[in-house]
Amino acid sequence: MRIDIEDLHVAYAGRTVVAGARLIAADGEITGLVGPNGSGKSTLLRTVYRHLTPHAGRVLLSGTDLRRLAPAQAARHVAALPQERGGDFELSVHEVVAMGRTPYKRAFAGEDATDREIVARALADVGMTHHTGRRFSELSGGERQRVLLARAFAQQPDVLVLDEPTNHLDIRHQVELLALLRAARRTTLVSLHDLNAAASVCDRLHVLHDGRVIASxxxxxxxxxxxxxxxxGVRATVVDHPLTGDPLIAFDHRRPAGGPVPEPGPRDHVPT
Known part of the structure; x- marks a missing residue:
């Protein structure tokens, strides 16, 4: 399934945060949102997974307006990993991941063998199989992130919406998570601060600036x-990654774009 965002406007507290955004997340592709803080990435994603209601415009799931679907029906199609995690769950890791099966269950229905198999597979996918019985509240930030991703996987959605999913992960687990998204080949809409990670994992990028999509x-x-x-606001050059061939952004960490040229320091002098 694909996501089409059509002329989306989102405002709150009297301020327009997303202004006329148009973008596509194609079927089976990983589509990235990049932009500086405050550019509207999280607000746009919250609208896609129905946490926010747009002032104007639509979010379409293969041609169907997502707002017209019942909540449980929408949750079978779209799963989200938001930045805001809520309070500590006094639940086990297994119980948190099993919450992803809720859209498929009748009220008060218990877990069946199919649910247990799906939950176990989701935990294995994120490397948390051996933590099934631990309390979610006892986990590190990175472990919690992986458990919540497993909960999204257990939802078996057509579309994944991920807001900064590599936050709190060490470099190994960042690489593993991005590789997992690649292998899943689900339609994925993801915001990333790390531009090199975005260049590596995403099929298409949309650049947001002041609430507008300015490049795609x-x-x-x-x-x-x-x-x-x-x-x-950075000086950078783009080269080929020596291992993967992906675009690799090399930043000038000594001065921003348009900034003054710094005086040479001791490390800038080459001994003769």
Whole structure:
């Protein structure tokens, strides 16, 4: 299934946060949202998974307006991993992941063999099989992130909506999570701060700036030095990654775009 966002406007507290956004998350592709803090990425994603109601515009799931679906029906199609995690669950890891089966259950229905198999597979996918009986509240931030991703997998959605899913993960688990998203080949809409991770994992990127989509396309087409300077305020060049061939952004960490040239320090002098 694909997601079409048509002329989306979202405002709250009297301020427009997303202004006329148009973008597509194609069937089976990973579509990334990138942009500086405050550009509207999280607000747009919250609208897709129905946490927010748009002021105008629509979010379509293969042509059907998501707002017209009943909550349980929508949850069978779209699963979300938001940034806000809520309070600590006084539940076991297994119980948290099993919450992903709720859209498929009648009221007060218990867990059956199919549910247990799906939950076990989701936990295995995120490397948390051996933590099934632990309390969610006892886990580290990275472990909680993986459990919540497993809950989204257990929902068996057509579309995954992920808001900064690599937050709190160490580098190994970041790489594993992104590889897992690649292997799943579900329609995925994901926001990422790490532009190199976005360039590596995403089939298409949409760049948000001040609530507007200002560029869209494959990572190599979108992540140009002039756009990085304009949107992110950084000096950078884009080269081929020596291991993967993906676009690799090399940042100038000594000064921002348009900033003054710093005086050379001791490390800048090469001994003769």
């Amino acid at each position: 396309g494959p990572p190599r087409q979108v992540l140009r030095p002039d756009l990085l300077a304009e949107v992110f």
